[in-house]
Amino acid sequence: MTDWWSTLSPLTKFFYLFAVPSTIILLLQSLMTLIGFGIGGGDGMDFGDGDMDMDMDVDMDFEPVSDFDMDIESDTMMDFDNLAGGADFRFVTFRGIIAFCTMFGWIGAALAETDLHLVIVMLLAIIAGLGGMFIIAILFYTISRLQQSGNLNYRNAIGKEAQVYIPIPPSKSGLGKVQMLLQESLIEVSAVTEDAKMIGTNEMVRVVDMLNATTLVVERLE
Secondary structure (H helix, E strand, C coil): CHHHHHCCCHHHHHHHHHHHHHHHHHHHHHHHHHHHHHCCCCCCCCCCCCCCCCCCCCCCCCCCHHHHHHHHHHHHCCEEEEECCCEEEECCCHHHHHHHHHHHHHHHHHHHCCCCCHHHHHHHHHHHHHHHHHHHHHHHHHHHHHHHHCCCCHHHHCCCEEEEEECECHHHCCCEEEEEEECCEEEEEEEEECCCCCECCCCEEEEEEEEECCEEEEEECC
């Protein structure tokens, strides 16, 4: 293994540093999603986080993911509200970044071993990464539309537990997102809280009320 690594060019190693960790995270996301769907239960069900946001520092000049998640809703996320019946199209998300790194890394590593110029290799790798992000965004946007076009009654969520996907600002000062199993579907839904402290990613909450037809009011589990 060491001998193989030492034979790689610095550029190929650079791309592998993106490809390998992001692929591992992608596989873990998929595994947790399968586990989440496979656990049966009632109102108190604890299911795996299909997106599995990881609060970690990636040694590639990215900001910590936890900080990034806090900024997604307010700044960096391309959020087209009320597009096509209320579904949100989100291009920059955690799962999107993982898709970008995976495609960028593997395509770049493959092209780095060719005679292509460095600029072309980087450009093609970036295009591949953006393509991966776009596919993920379209996929989950489509899922969101299907969920919203169904017969989901969000009032059935009251009393159930959910897992925070995007941090929820305190005192109803902004919207976050939670994931939960509702009517046998794993959904993402907007949420607010009356708690005085922000509820962070991956924390478990309980739905206590509805702010409007598609926004839940939640409280942190004791």
